[in-house]
Amino acid sequence: MNVVVCVKQIPDPATPGKLDPNTKTLVREGKLILDDSDAYGVEMALQLADKAGGGEVTLVSMAPNEEVGGLRTALAMGAAKAILVSDESLKGADALTTAKVLAAAIKRAEPDLVIAATESTDGYTGTTPVQVAELLGLPAVTFAKHVEIDGSTVKVDRQTEAGYDEVECPLPALVTVTAGVVEPRYPSFKGIMAAKGKPVDTLKVGDLGIEAPAVGQQVVDVAAAEERQAGEIVVDEGDAHERVVAFLEQLKVI
Amino acid sequence: MAFDKVWVLAEVADGKPTGTTLELLTKAREIGGAVEAWTWGGEGSAVAATLGAYGATKVYDTGDLGGALPGVPVAAAMAAQVQGGNAPTAILAATSYDGRDIAGRLSAKLDVGVLTNVVGLSDDGTSEHAVFGGTTVVKAAFTGNPPYLFLVRPKSFAAEESGGGAAEVTTVEVPDAGATNAAKIVQRHVEERIGPKLDEAAVVVSGGRGLGEAEKFSMIEELAKLLKGAPGASRAIVDAGWVPYSYQVGQTGKTVKPTVYIACGISGATQHMVGMKGAKNIVAINKDQEAPIFSIADLGIVGDVHKVLPKVIEALQSRA
Ligand SMILES: Cc1cc2nc3c(=O)[nH]c(=O)nc-3n(C[C@H](O)[C@H](O)[C@H](O)COP(=O)(O)OP(=O)(O)OC[C@H]3O[C@@H](n4cnc5c(N)ncnc54)[C@H](O)[C@@H]3O)c2cc1C
Numbered sequence: 001m002n003v004v005v006c007v008k009q010i011p012d013p014a015t016p017g018k019l020d021p022n023t024k025t026l027v028r029e030g031k032l033i034l035d036d037s038d039a040y041g042v043e044m045a046l047q048l049a050d051k052a053g054g055g056e057v058t059l060v061s062m063a064p065n066e067e068v069g070g071l072r073t074a075l076a077m078g079a080a081k082a083i084l085v086s087d088e089s090l091k092g093a094d095a096l097t098t099a100k101v102l103a104a105a106i107k108r109a110e111p112d113l114v115i116a117a118t119e120s121t122d123g124y125t126g127t128t129p130v131q132v133a134e135l136l137g138l139p140a141v142t143f144a145k146h147v148e149i150d151g152s153t154v155k156v157d158r159q160t161e162a163g164y165d166e167v168e169c170p171l172p173a174l175v176t177v178t179a180g181v182v183e184p185r186y187p188s189f190k191g192i193m194a195a196k197g198k199p200v201d202t203l204k205v206g207d208l209g210i211e212a213p214a215v216g217q218q219v220v221d222v223a224a225a226e227e228r229q230a231g232e233i234v235v236d237e238g239d240a241h242e243r244v245v246a247f248l249e250q251l252k253v254i
Numbered sequence: 255m256a257f258d259k260v261w262v263l264a265e266v267a268d269g270k271p272t273g274t275t276l277e278l279l280t281k282a283r284e285i286g287g288a289v290e291a292w293t294w295g296g297e298g299s300a301v302a303a304t305l306g307a308y309g310a311t312k313v314y315d316t317g318d319l320g321g322a323l324p325g326v327p328v329a330a331a332m333a334a335q336v337q338g339g340n341a342p343t344a345i346l347a348a349t350s351y352d353g354r355d356i357a358g359r360l361s362a363k364l365d366v367g368v369l370t371n372v373v374g375l376s377d378d379g380t381s382e383h384a385v386f387g388g389t390t391v392v393k394a395a396f397t398g399n400p401p402y403l404f405l406v407r408p409k410s411f412a413a414e415e416s417g418g419g420a421a422e423v424t425t426v427e428v429p430d431a432g433a434t435n436a437a438k439i440v441q442r443h444v445e446e447r448i449g450p451k452l453d454e455a456a457v458v459v460s461g462g463r464g465l466g467e468a469e470k471f472s473m474i475e476e477l478a479k480l481l482k483g484a485p486g487a488s489r490a491i492v493d494a495g496w497v498p499y500s501y502q503v504g505q506t507g508k509t510v511k512p513t514v515y516i517a518c519g520i521s522g523a524t525q526h527m528v529g530m531k532g533a534k535n536i537v538a539i540n541k542d543q544e545a546p547i548f549s550i551a552d553l554g555i556v557g558d559v560h561k562v563l564p565k566v567i568e569a570l571q572s573r574a
């Protein structure tokens with residue numbers, strides 16, 4: 001079974017995101033890393049391909065400056081190869097533009113299953129994967145907290161407001177996974193060494209046979225959110241619970 | 255730019271429109287001329303009165319979806335209306351499971367973008383977005399042609415009745431979406447919850463990794479019960495399997511705005527705070543004085559949850 005995993009390479013979330021004051025698009029400088037959210041997808045894909053007894057896991061990513069930092073991490077986890085689309089014309093792309101590019105790249109790998117995360121850590125629109133599915137004419141099951149392959153059917157426990165739904169869908173299909181669907185492995189030393197030699201096919205938009213899609217939305221203003229002020233801080237000396245009770249009393253919730 | 259006609263994706267739970275649906279309808283009335291709602295699965299007639307009371311004049315319903323996940327068929331039905339000439343200026347949906355599925359599909363079908371994580375919307379066509387875990391507010395606008403798609407975060411707007419009569423229900427046809435419509439629900443599972451709903455409770459008591467082990471979550475449940483509130487959780491302990499996902503507060507969980515939010519053993523990651531910093535009052539108990547949660551707490555207790563919580567519980571029990 002061939003699986004494609006969409007992996008986003010993002011700035012380290014430990015350093016807060018910034019928007020360029022002039023272009024009002026995300027500042028993407030410095031090293032990019034594998035989005036944590038996508039580590040679950042990579043692990044899921046590796047486990048499913050393994051259980052199916054064959055097939056390859058291919059990574060697909062769109063990122064500026066031919067960035068491969070995050071791809072190397074996912075390759076070190078065990079993916080076989082990667083397709084990277086990197087093109088100056090994609091600067092400031094919105095989710096639909098991203099989806100068009102990813103869809104065209106995914107097509108090349110002819111997957112039975114496409115896996116993405118429910119949402120990325122930096123942009124978190126959570127719409128890209130479904131847009132990809134629609135552009136590829138694939139059914140999709142989102143918010144998977146458990147995934148199994150049974151012959152040519154994918155069986156998913158899909159998170160819902162009330163609990164979860166068991167959903168079945170014939171392959172080929174796209175599935176988005178939530179954090180916690182599986183526990184991502186740490187790349188081994190051997191894996192890290194092997195990753196250095198694995199193929200990364202770096203493409204421009206033109207190589208995909210599509211035109212640079214137009215972006216239909218624009219950020220017009222950026223401001224810091226209103227901050228809440230810190231209140232009183234009390235160090236517990238054995239009687240802090242009295243303060244909590246008094247506070248609740250004052251608010252008339254007890 | 256004013257919005258001539260606004261469509262609202264109306265989600266129904268337990269036979270009633272969700273709170274967010276009513277928030278969206280109220281906003282739609284404010285920014286738009288006509289307000290119309292969409293439902294699926296034949297729920298339209300049961301909720302037409304409530305949708306009307308919040309401003310919808312019309313409800314489009316897809317009828318029974320035969321177990322299909324709503325994303326594909328609902329988007330297909332909406333796209334067919336738009337392409338047939340019945341097009342709104344804007345479409346509002348909640349940042350929910352089905353809301354995102356439908357908006358994503360529709361966006362690709364109509365070749366229009368989606369503005370997401372919307373927390374504000376004005377009739378000049380600009381939207382406000384909470385980004386970077388809610389630390390930054392960005393204003394955005396569409397530059398292309400309508401319809402404009404907005405995915406709105408719950409609790410962004412207040413819901414107010416308009417006093418309108420029941421909306422007129424029209425059943426619309428769902429075009430054959432072929433292979434894309436192959437995902438089918440075979441079994442639903444509902445997780446039992448006692449007490450008020452997390453996103454409606456006046457008091458929310460949440461626990462995080464600082465509780466140390468799953469069994470200690472019972473302290474959170476006990477305190478929530480004593481305060482007639484709802485227990486909540488950080489993602490750390492949801493991922494660890496201590497409590498179901500439906501307890502999660504934050505960016506990928508519920509947005510809550512209770513009278514009091516009590517965070518116990520929660521560090522205060524931006525992704526958690528974006529879901530609770532709209533609370534009227536915040537109490538935090540954490541043993542680390544440097545924990546970010548203290549920066550937004552009205553009352554911060556630097557202490558061990560295992561020492562403080564049992565005493566709070568005991569004090570409340572003795573009052574009962
Ligand atoms: C703060 C901020 C706000 C934004 N708001 C909007 C908005 O409202 N509307 C809009 O259209 N765009 C928006 N964007 C742009 C959008 O984030 C990017 O276009 C991005 O490439 C795709 O969206 P996402 O990161 O939100 O992905 P999501 O849809 O959240 O990602 C889900 C999954 O899709 C896959 N995926 C997404 N992007 C890639 C990629 N480049 N390569 C490989 N796999 C990928 C990954 O598996 C990822 O985990 C915003 C960006 C930022 C930084």
Ligand SMILES: Cc1cc2nc3c(=O)[nH]c(=O)nc-3n(C[C@H](O)[C@H](O)[C@H](O)COP(=O)(O)OP(=O)(O)OC[C@H]3O[C@@H](n4cnc5c(N)ncnc54)[C@H](O)[C@@H]3O)c2cc1C
Nearest residue numbers: 462463464488489490504505506507519521526541542559
């Ligand atoms: C894309 C994305 C989406 C996310 N969405 C969410 C979301 O929706 N909701 C969410 O909550 N998180 C979310 N997160 C995760 C978030 O970043 C944090 O990892 C998470 O909130 C941490 O949970 P925590 O505070 O319980 O754990 P920790 O950060 O580990 O904090 C535990 C705290 O407990 C304190 N502590 C330890 N022992 C004690 C004790 N005995 N007494 C008192 N205090 C003690 C510690 O000092 C510490 O501050 C998301 C992350 C990403 C990347």
